[in-house]
Amino acid sequence: MEALYCIGCGAQIQTQDKAAAGYTPQSALDKGLETGEVYCQRCFRLRHYNEITDVHMSDDDFLKLLHEVGDSQALVVNVVDIFDFNGSVIPGLSRFVAGNDVLMVGNKSDILPKSVKAGKVTQWLTERAHEEGLRPVDVILTSAQQKQAIKELMAKIETLRQGRDVYVVGVTNVGKSTLINAIIQEITGSKDLITTSRFPGTTLDKIEVPLDDGSYLFDTPGIIHRHQMAHYLSDKDLKYVSPKKEIKPKTYQLNPEQTLFLAGLARFDYVSGDKQGFTAYFDNNLRIHRTKLAGADAFYEKHLGNLLEPPSQKDKGDFPKLIRHDFTITDRTDIVFSGLGWIRVNGAAKVSAWAPEGVAVLTRKALI
Structure with missing residues (x-):
């Protein structure tokens, strides 16, 4: 029989191994052949129920x-x-x-x-x-x-x-x-x-x-x-790193030794410098919490999974620990949390940015 391929993902259709790419039940295959639209079960469930099944490629x-x-x-x-x-x-x-x-x-x-x-x-x-x-x-x-x-x-x-x-x-x-x-x-x-x-x-x-x-x-x-934030989140939390609407920047007036938590996903510390505004560019639904730098570690440990969510209470045990990256800023600069968004620093400052281990944090000349 001529090989058939899923028109959704391109995988070769097969009816034997449910865990392998291209699996579709024989009854669904027969129906697909009648309509001329053959989908694997994975694509069918993704299209109709927004469910995902992992199929690995090396x-x-x-x-x-x-x-x-x-x-x-x-x-x-x-x-x-x-x-x-x-x-x-x-x-x-x-x-x-x-x-x-x-x-x-x-x-x-x-x-x-x-x-x-x-x-x-x-x-x-x-x-x-x-x-x-x-x-x-x-x-x-x-x-x-x-x-x-x-x-x-x-x-x-x-x-x-x-x-x-x-x-x-x-x-x-x-x-x-x-x-x-x-x-x-x-x-x-x-x-x-x-x-x-x-x-x-x-x-x-x-x-x-x-x-x-x-x-x-x-x-x-x-x-x-491997450095994308998306690979460390559960399915329901992916919306926070894939904005669907125009992002609305939020500016926070910070004194030195204040911290912004980007839900439980990342953290921004204003270590030293003059009081200034920091503009955050993230998904509009990502909750940002301001607190004192002195108690930030304890605050994170206490509230991760509830006030600082995502990750959820259920998922926080599998979430990587946050790693600190230190920067000395002299001009308008974006601190970029790869796959999450960025914070614009407007003037001279010493800052620290924390992100999950394996997720890149970098600086660039301010885009906006």
């Missing part, structure tokens, strides 16, 4: 996929998350793409405050790409969720690919499959052919989208980035 599988991209004559569309650029960089991508052209797509542009100018974000993304060794031929901003600039992106891809195949690559949670769904809908009018969710690792194998001239656009599995 790092070797991802490396193999990247080598395949490098060996092709193709346009590489690298999707990054504007809200979490550092957490959405593919380590070593510049080596893997070899001589292929790279178009960088900054997704989730609708999350940034409207006061941010698109030109400034584009320039900032270009500079960050150069720091990572990438030389994109162009940078374009989109919102896959809101279907913003999809026609412009399609036109740009058509111009740059020059008859070649297109590989869309990115780490988990940058909105890659949502973006391709928007492109497919624009072309064909079909909705949600590719399974999308906020959960890491939805696309299990590359999915082929035929183009008019016989070439293909390939959606690839999200590469897992």
